[in-house]
Amino acid sequence: MEKQSRLLCSELCVQRRLYEVTLNCAILAWKDIQIAKKHTGRAIYGAVKAGSSCVPVCEIIAVQEKDDDTPCKNTGKWQKVPQSPADPCQHAFTVFYVERTRQHCWWCSNVTFHCSDHSLCLLWVQTIREQLALLNSERRVNYYHTFANRPKSLLVYINPYGGKQRGKQIYDHKVAPIFSRASISTDVIVTERANHARDHLKTEADLKKYDGVVCVGGDGMFSEIMHGLVSRTQQEAGVDENSMEETLMPCGLRIGIIPAGSTDCICYATVGSNDPVTSALHIIVGDSQAMDICSVHNEDRFLRYSVSLLGYGFYGDVLTDSERKRWMGPARYDISGVKTFLSHRYYEGTVSFLPAEGNLGSPRDKMQCRTGCSVCRQSSSDKLVSKNEDSVSDAECQDTWTVIRGKFLAINAASMSCACPRSPKGLSPSAHLADGTTDLILVRKCSRLDFLRHLLRHTNKDDQFDHSFVEVYRVKQFRFSPRYQECDSEVDLRESGVTGKRFLSQICREHRACGCMPSQSNWNCDGEILPHTAIQVRVHCQLIKLFARGIEEQQVFEDPYAHCAI
Ligand SMILES: CCCCCCCCCCCCC/C=C/[C@@H](O)[C@H](CO)NC(=O)CCCCCCCCCCCCCCC
Ligand SMILES: Nc1ncnc2c1ncn2[C@@H]1O[C@H](COP(=O)(O)OP(=O)(O)OP(=O)(O)O)[C@@H](O)[C@H]1O
Ligand SMILES: [Ca+2]
Numbered sequence: 001m002e003k004q005s006r007l008l009c010s011e012l013c014v015q016r017r018l019y020e021v022t023l024n025c026a027i028l029a030w031k032d033i034q035i036a037k038k039h040t041g042r043a044i045y046g047a048v049k050a051g052s053s054c055v056p057v058c059e060i061i062a063v064q065e066k067d068d069d070t071p072c073k074n075t076g077k078w079q080k081v082p083q084s085p086a087d088p089c090q091h092a093f094t095v096f097y098v099e100r101t102r103q104h105c106w107w108c109s110n111v112t113f114h115c116s117d118h119s120l121c122l123l124w125v126q127t128i129r130e131q132l133a134l135l136n137s138e139r140r141v142n143y144y145h146t147f148a149n150r151p152k153s154l155l156v157y158i159n160p161y162g163g164k165q166r167g168k169q170i171y172d173h174k175v176a177p178i179f180s181r182a183s184i185s186t187d188v189i190v191t192e193r194a195n196h197a198r199d200h201l202k203t204e205a206d207l208k209k210y211d212g213v214v215c216v217g218g219d220g221m222f223s224e225i226m227h228g229l230v231s232r233t234q235q236e237a238g239v240d241e242n243s244m245e246e247t248l249m250p251c252g253l254r255i256g257i258i259p260a261g262s263t264d265c266i267c268y269a270t271v272g273s274n275d276p277v278t279s280a281l282h283i284i285v286g287d288s289q290a291m292d293i294c295s296v297h298n299e300d301r302f303l304r305y306s307v308s309l310l311g312y313g314f315y316g317d318v319l320t321d322s323e324r325k326r327w328m329g330p331a332r333y334d335i336s337g338v339k340t341f342l343s344h345r346y347y348e349g350t351v352s353f354l355p356a357e358g359n360l361g362s363p364r365d366k367m368q369c370r371t372g373c374s375v376c377r378q379s380s381s382d383k384l385v386s387k388n389e390d391s392v393s394d395a396e397c398q399d400t401w402t403v404i405r406g407k408f409l410a411i412n413a414a415s416m417s418c419a420c421p422r423s424p425k426g427l428s429p430s431a432h433l434a435d436g437t438t439d440l441i442l443v444r445k446c447s448r449l450d451f452l453r454h455l456l457r458h459t460n461k462d463d464q465f466d467h468s469f470v471e472v473y474r475v476k477q478f479r480f481s482p483r484y485q486e487c488d489s490e491v492d493l494r495e496s497g498v499t500g501k502r503f504l505s506q507i508c509r510e511h512r513a514c515g516c517m518p519s520q521s522n523w524n525c526d527g528e529i530l531p532h533t534a535i536q537v538r539v540h541c542q543l544i545k546l547f548a549r550g551i552e553e554q555q556v557f558e559d560p561y562a563h564c565a566i
Pocket of ligand 1: 334
């Protein structure tokens with residue numbers, strides 16, 4: 001006789017093959033899993049037995065009672081548990097929960113429980129709802145990361161033109177249904193022009209009504225929303241964004257990204273995939289992932305914030321050339337990439353930077369920033385400490401600045417790995433999301449063949465820094481000034497939005513002396529072009545938070561929830 005065990009109402013049994021499980025007066029065969037209620041707290045999890053899985057309450061999306069008259073349709077899946085004499089299907093409830101699939105993707109799975117006793121069925125539904133409500137009432141930290149509250153109301157901005165121009169469809173068909181199932185209320189704004197979202201966030205939006213902001217679009221759209229939120233927060237905190245020395249105020253609201261762009265590298269590096277449903281589920285379960293932000297100034301004038309890539313030279317020229325090809329969608333980058341590669345331009349200038357001290361790891365330590373990253377956690381505790389001590393402002397200890405002059409094919413500052421479909425490991429595979437530093441990659445002038453080798457290594461396992469012409473440093477601040485200072489004609493040309501061919505021919509006309517080799521590239525700041533080339537950059541540690549948890553380790557646990565020490 002199989003060992004039987006009485007199930008308390010707060011225990012739940014779930015079968016992996018999702019066939020209907022019949023609750024026969026709440027007694028289930030022991031060999032199915034038990035999700036034992038641990039005396040340590042709210043999460044309900046248990047040991048995994050072969051052929052079944054368990055679901056922690058923090059990954060249950062919703063529970064819905066099935067109205068009684070729905071026939072217990074034979075779902076074509078075989079019934080494993082023998083039918084009890086009374087019709088076992090009179091009452092039923094369905095549990096919707098997160099199911100992990102390939103490469104960090106999640107999808108919303110569900111299982112229906114049938115029960116002959118109506119009151120028991122109601123008790124289950126009520127108990128599960130109580131457990132879900134408890135998730136928001138207490139601050140819970142598990143082994144990996146601090147859970148935060150589940151959002152109940154969200155402000156959603158949709159960019160209808162980003163990526164393949166499918167933002168609206170993606171949201172309506174894939175995301176909205178899950179949000180409503182999780183009873184999240186949303187205010188949706190479809191943007192009518194560039195910077196519509198940023199301006200609305202900066203001025204009109206009543207942020208007290210919402211638990212978070214959702215960006216449906218690509219990196220550029222995220223950048224808009226991040227600018228709106230950060231500027232609004234500084235404005236309300238009375239912090240002047242133009243002064244580089246001031247410490248910025250962290251933003252309270254979390255940002256969720258529903259990927260609908262061309263590169264989507266921010267979503268890719270914080271969730272591990274660019275799948276809209278996966279991102280929606282991370283928003284619903286209330287994940288929270290801190291992120292560094294770089295502020296970019298030009299002579300005490302604030303220019304922009306950056307979270308992923310600040311690229312001069314190659315990536316700047318790729319972006320400049322691709323701007324005129326927006327109609328091509330994501331492919332524009334590859335076309336411009338080949339064209340820029342073939343023109344093989346280098347730029348002269350001076351880079352100076354303040355190296356990151358302490359045990360913040362190094363860009364070549366092969367360590368990858370994952371969920372619960374120890375380096376990022378260390379930085380957040382250091383941040384608290386330095387806030388208390390009167391930290392010597394970095395600019396004062398001038399002596400530790402390093403200065404490098406030279407001819408560069410590319411100068412890239414990666415504040416995160418910049419992993420994306422084009423480059424699965426990213427520009428700097430060991431960069432951290434929330435360590436308060438950015439990885440400064442200097443690619444000096446070299447042959448086309450060498451540069452091609454360097455680029456190719458972004459797409460395979462080889463170390464793209466292992467070249468004589470490549471140097472990489474982990475820094476907290478850096479500056480760049482081009483050798484040939486831009487004269488005001490260049491500046492006002494740039495500011496009047498003249499870029500590309502016309503810009504260069506204009507310059508060449510005025511500077512007979514120079515060859516037709518342009519002396520200036522543009523800075524690519526998260527996919528937007530900066531109006532100046534001489535810039536000062538400073539990293540602000542963990543200034544914003546995303547509805548994400550970083551990239552989860554892929555290991556297969558014997559017991560997936562043994563580590564959640566609540
Ligand atoms: C031969 C294959 C070489 C493959 C090289 C792969 C390196 C790709 C590295 C991608 C780095 C993406 C950084 C993301 C920055 C985002 O914040 C930003 C906004 O979305 N995206 C871009 O600026 C958009 C930047 C997109 C840059 C695309 C560069 C494409 C390079 C193609 C070069 C081909 C050369 C081969 C010639 C025979
Ligand atoms: N309604 C709109 N009309 C025109 N442009 C818009 C609108 N809404 C947003 N934008 C702008 O479109 C730009 C690109 O949007 P988005 O980043 O979503 O797509 P993408 O550039 O193709 O993706 P990625 O940035 O990942 O490469 C953003 O900089 C954003 O400011
Ligand atoms: Ca970083």
